[in-house]
Amino acid sequence: MTLQAENISKRYFRKTGAANYFYAVQPVSLTLEPGTVTVLMGRSGSGKTTLLHMLAGLLPPTEGQVRLGDRLLYTLGDAALSRLRNERLGVIPQGRSAVDTLTVLENVLLPGQLYGRAADAGEAQAWLDALGIGALRDARPGELSGGELRRMAIARALSQHPDVILADEPTGDLDDENTALALSALRGAAHDHGQAVFLVTHEADALRYADRAFRMDAGRMAEA
Numbered sequence: 549m550t551l552q553a554e555n556i557s558k559r560y561f562r563k564t565g566a567a568n569y570f571y572a573v574q575p576v577s578l579t580l581e582p583g584t585v586t587v588l589m590g591r592s593g594s595g596k597t598t599l600l601h602m603l604a605g606l607l608p609p610t611e612g613q614v615r616l617g618d619r620l621l622y623t624l625g626d627a628a629l630s631r632l633r634n635e636r637l638g639v640i641p642q643g644r645s646a647v648d649t650l651t652v653l654e655n656v657l658l659p660g661q662l663y664g665r666a667a668d669a670g671e672a673q674a675w676l677d678a679l680g681i682g683a684l685r686d687a688r689p690g691e692l693s694g695g696e697l698r699r700m701a702i703a704r705a706l707s708q709h710p711d712v713i714l715a716d717e718p719t720g721d722l723d724d725e726n727t728a729l730a731l732s733a734l735r736g737a738a739h740d741h742g743q744a745v746f747l748v749t750h751e752a753d754a755l756r757y758a759d760r761a762f763r764m765d766a767g768r769m770a771e772a
Contacts, residue, residue: 549617549636549711551580551603551744556612558598572598574767575612580712580744585735587747587754589772590764596748597642597716599764603746604639604714605629616712634663638705638743640715645701646689652676653685656704668707675703679729694721702730706737712744713737719751731757 558573573595580586580603590596601607603614605621614621616636621629633639646655656676657667676682679699681692689697698721705713715734719727731747735757738745747754755761761772 549582549744551637551712551746552615553578553603554613554615556599556602556609556614558595558602558607559610571767573602573609574769576769577612578603578762578769580746582711582742582744583738584759585738585745585747585757586760586762587749587758587772588762588764588769589749589752589755591750594764595767595769596764599769600714600716600746600748603712604637605633606639631663634659634708635665636711638708638710638713640701640705640713640718642716642720644689644697646692646697648689651686651688652681652692652700655689655700656707659704659708672703672707675707675733676700678733679703680726695723695726698722699726699730702733706733709741710743712746715745715747715749717749718747719749719754727751727753 553576555575555577557571557575559569559571561569588596602609608622653672656672660667673682673685676685679702681696681699684696698718702718719730722730731754734745734747737743762769763772
């Protein structure tokens with residue numbers, strides 16, 4: 549399923565003596581096609597995460613619209629949009645997103661269980677193994693390092709079979725070996741399973757895994 553942003557932007561008002569505003573993201577049109585990895589590079593504060601949140605249905609754009617298949621995300625009510633995100637979009641956030649009272653495996657299985665989908669513990673375990681944290685399945689998030697938590701979040705997104713994966717700095721806490729594991733897994737989701745992958749990163753190595761690459765600077769996106 550294709551995710552399409554149609555001339556979306558995000559601006560914020562601020563007072564500078566007189567009312568004014570600034571663009572966190574200048575108008576952007578972008579199509580994320582099944583089976584492709586799209587990489588967005590840029591410095592911190594350039595607007596990358598803001599754009600990802602708009603694509604994920606987490607932050608309404610000031611102008612424009614986001615379409616998943618034939619559905620406009622921001623015309624949906626909160627309950628319908630939450631369910632669509634759960635079933636169709638796999639978001640790998642930059643920050644911590646674990647439930648501390650659950651084990652690693654339970655955290656990976658949780659999104660599917662929220663809406664009564666059958667949980668495949670075997671597949672979840674396979675993703676944990678592929679990302680090098682299979683032995684930690686029964687550990688609690690408080691026992692994990694930052695890099696292990698990041699790989700758990702990647703396994704959680706991949707095991708849900710979303711149409712689109714939106715990953716915000718998924719290798720930020722990883723060493724070179726585990727960065728390669730994570731990027732290979734995300735590329736496999738696109739090339740082997742037909743998912744659309746959007747990857748926001750500082751890592752220049754990620755460009756080797758990209759089918760398309762863009763750069764963002766001061767809220768403006770352009771082909772890299």
